[in-house]
C-alpha cells in the first residue's frame with residue numbers, strides 16, 4: 001500500500017483532482033446558498049455531492065454575449081436566467097431611487113413587496129391595478145362621513161335613505177358612499193390621473209369599489225339631489241320669466257291679434273316633459289334593470305320623481321307607457337342596446353340628459369355593449385354634465401380606454417378594491433380524490449348536501465341565528481352546463497334551478513326574487529312550494545334536502561345581482577379570470593356579511609390559480 005502511495009498512478013491522480021473540483025464546487029454552491037438564505041434552513045447530511053438539480057445561470061448566454069460583441073440580446077436570451085441582467089438592474093435601481101408609482105392600489109405610496117408573487121395569476125392578469133397613494137386621505141374621508149346626515153343632500157333625499165334601506169337600525173354610509181357622494185356633490189378634490197386638458201365635455205367620474213359595497217345608492221343619491229336642484233332652478237327661472245313677460249305685456253299697447261295667436265299655442269308645462277329624462281342609468285342585464293329600478297322606486301316615494309325601468313323583457317306597450325308617460329319621466333334605467341335603438345328613432349329622448357351612469361362599466365365598455373353605450377354617450381354629450389362609471393373591477397382595457405377618452409376623469413377608489421370581501425372564506429374540494437374520482441357533479445351534490453345538513457351558525461354581526469333556508473349559488477363557465485348540472489342536483493334530491501339568458505323571464509324573476517330579498521323570499525317560497533308539489537311527490541321516496549335552494553348559473557348571475565341572502569357560492573368551474581373570481585365570490589359576503597366560497601377542483605383545473613387567489617384572500621390583498 002505504502003509503495004502504491006509513494007508511486008502515484010495516473011488514474012488516482014485524476015480521481016483526486018476530480019475530488020478536489022467536486023469539493024470546491026460544493027463549497028461554492030453552499031456559499032451561494034447561504035448568501036440567498038436557503039442553505040441554513042436545510043441541514044446537510046451524508047457526503048456532499050454536487051446536486052444535479054442546480055440550474056445553470058448561464059443557459060441564456062450566447063457565445064456572442066460572452067465576448068460582448070453583440071449589442072442586442074436575442075428574444076430568448078433571458079430564458080432560464082436566475083438573475084436580472086446588469087442593465088435591467090440599473091433600470092430597477094434608477095426607478096427605485098426616483099420613487100415610481102406604487103405597484104397596487106393597496107399601499108401607502110410605497111412599493112409593494114410581496115412575499116409570494118402571483119406567478120399563476122400573472123399569466124392571466126387582466127385587472128388594472130388602480131394606483132392611489134393617498135390611502136390615508138381616503139381613509140380619513142371615510143371616517144369623516146360616518147352618517148348620511150353629514151352629506152349636504154337635500155332633506156327629502158336624506159329621508160328617502162330610510163326607505164331604500166329598510167330593516168336597518170343604523171344606516172351609516174359605506175366606504176364607497178363616503179368616497180363617492182361628496183365628490184359627486186362637488187365637495188372634494190379627487191385624484192386626477194393626468195394633467196387637466198382644455199377639452200370641454202361632461203365631468204367624468206370613475207367609482208371603483210368592491211362588490212356589495214352600496215354603489216347603487218352612492219351614485220343615485222347625488223344624482224337625484226342634482227336633478228331636484230335643477231328642477232327647482234328651472235321652476236324659479238320659469239316663474240321669473242313669467243313675471244317679466246307679464247310686465248312686458250302690461251307695458252306694451254294692447255294688441256288683440258297677438259292675444260289671439262298666443263291663445264292658440266298649447267299650454268306647455270315645462271316641469272313635465274314626456275320621454276325626456278334628466279338621468280340615464282345603463283346596466284348590462286334586464287335583471288339589473290329590475291334591481292336598480294326597485295331601488296329608484298323606493299326612493300321616489302319621498303323624493304318625488306319618476307323612474308322608468310325598461311328592458312327587452314317588457315312588452316312594447318309597457319316600455320312606451322313607461323317612457324312616454326304624461327306625467328313625464330326623470331330617470332330611465334335600461335340596457336344600452338334597448339335605449340340606443342329607441343334613441344335612434346326618438347333622438348329627443350337624450351336631449352335633456354344631464355347625468356349618465358354606467359353601472360358595471362367594465363361590461364358596458366366591453367365588446368358586447370361598447371357600440372350601443374358609446375352611441376348613447378355621444379348623443380347625450382351636448383347636454384351632459386356628469387358621466388359616472390361604476391364597477392367592482394377595472395380591467396386593463398377599460399383603464400386604457402378611459403385614460404385616452406377621459407384624461408381628466410376623477411377616480412374614486414375605495415381601499416379594498418379588487419379584493420374579495422374580508423369575511424368570505426374560500427375552500428377547495430379536490431374532485432380527483434375519493435370518493436368523487438373526477439366526478440364533479442357528484443362532488444357538487446355532496447357539497448350542497450353538507451351545506452344543507454350543517455346547522456345554522458350564529459352570526460354576531462346580525463345578532464340572530466342564520467336564516468333557516470340556505471341559498472346556494474353554483475357558477476359554471478358555460479351556459480349549456482347550467483341545465484345539466486341543475487338536473488343532476490334535482491335527481492339527487494336538491495331543489496336546484498338553472499338560471500341563464502334563455503330562461504323564461506317570469507320564471508327568472510321568481511327564481512331571483514328568493515335569492516335577492518328576504519321579504520320576497522317568503523312570498524315566492526310559498527308559491528314555489530305549491531308549484532314544486534308534483535316534483536316533491538315524485539321525489540317522495542327519495543332523500544331530499546328541504547331547507548336548501550340552489551341556483552345554477554353563469555356570469556349572468558354574477559354581475560351586480562344583490563344576492564344578500566346567499567351564504568354559499570360554489571365555483572363548479574374554476575373561473576377564467578380574476579375578474580370572474582371577484583364577481584362570483586362577490587355574490588356572498590355582501591355588506592359585511594359572512595360568506596363561503598367552495599371551488600371544485602377537477603381534472604385539468606388550474607390548482608395554482610386557486611391557491612394564489614386563496615393566499616391573496618388570506619392576506620386581504622387585491623387580486624391582479
Ligand SMILES: Nc1ncnc2c1ncn2[C@@H]1O[C@H](COP(=O)(O)OP(=O)(O)OP(=O)(O)O)[C@@H](O)[C@H]1O
Nearest residue numbers: 172173174211212213214215216217392560562591
Ligand atoms: N349604507 C348602507 N348600509 C347598509 N346597507 C347598505 C348601505 N348601502 C347599501 N346597502 C345595501 O347593500 C347591498 C348591496 O348594495 P349594491 O347592490 O348597491 O352593491 P354594489 O356595490 O352595487 O354591488 P355589486 O358590485 O355586486 O354590484 C344592498 O342590499 C343595499 O341595500
